[in-house]
Amino acid sequence: MTAxxxxxxxxxxxPATGPFAGRPQAWALGATRVVxxxxxxxxxxxxxxxxxxxxxxxxGTVGLFSWPDWWGSMIxxxxxxxxxxxxxxxxxxxxxxxxxxxxxxxxxxxxxxxPLPNGGEPAALFxxxxxxxxxxxxxxxxxxxxxxxxx
Numbered sequence: 001m002t003a004x005x006x007x008x009x010x011x012x013x014x015p016a017t018g019p020f021a022g023r024p025q026a027w028a029l030g031a032t033r034v035v036x037x038x039x040x041x042x043x044x045x046x047x048x049x050x051x052x053x054x055x056x057x058x059x060g061t062v063g064l065f066s067w068p069d070w071w072g073s074m075i076x077x078x079x080x081x082x083x084x085x086x087x088x089x090x091x092x093x094x095x096x097x098x099x100x101x102x103x104x105x106x107x108x109x110x111x112x113x114x115p116l117p118n119g120g121e122p123a124a125l126f127x128x129x130x131x132x133x134x135x136x137x138x139x140x141x142x143x144x145x146x147x148x149x150x151x
Contacts, residue, residue: 029139030086033093036129037083040096044077068102075099083133086142090134097130 045051047069050059062069075095082092100123108120115121138144 023140026140029133029136030141031139032129033086033089033133033139033142034084036126036133037080037096040076040126040130041080041084044073044075044080047073048077068106072099072103083130083138086138086144087147089138089142089144093130093134097127097134100124100127100130 042052046054047062050061054060055062062073064070076099079092079095079099082088083096104115104120104123104127108115108118108123110118112118115124133139
C-alpha cells in the first residue's frame with residue numbers, strides 16, 4: 001500500500017514520492033531508535049572501558065561484576081547494540097527501559113521527587129523512549145525485518 005497525498009484540482013489522490021513515501025512514522029521511529037540506542041551504548045562504553053573520559057573523567061571504569069554498576073553497563077552496551085541494530089528490538093528495548101526505571105527509582109528518586117533536582121532526566125528519558133520502542137517496534141531499517149522474513 002502506498003502513501004497518497006490529496007491533489008487540489010480533481011479531488012483524487014496521487015502516490016507520494018521521495019524518501020519518506022510510504023510510512024514516515026516508521027522512518028522517524030527507526031531514526032529515533034538508532035540515535036537513542038547509540039547514546040545509550042556510549043554510556044556502556046564509559047562504564048566498562050573508560051571511554052570518553054570514563055566514570056571519573058580520568059578513564060575510570062566500574063568494578064568487575066559490581067551490582068548494579070557493571071551489570072547496568074553491560075545492559076547499556078549489549079542491549080543498546082541490539083536496539084541499535086534492530087535485532088530482537090522489542091525485548092532488548094524493554095530490558096533497557098526497565099534498567100533505566102530501576103536506576104531512576106533507586107539512584108535518583110531518593111535524592112528528590114522530580115527529575116530536575118535529582119539529576120534523573122537522562123534515566124527518565126531513556127526509560128520512556130525505550131518503552132515506546134519496545135511497544136511500537138523498531139521502525140524502519142531494522143534487522144528484525146530480515147529475521148521475520150526467514151522464520
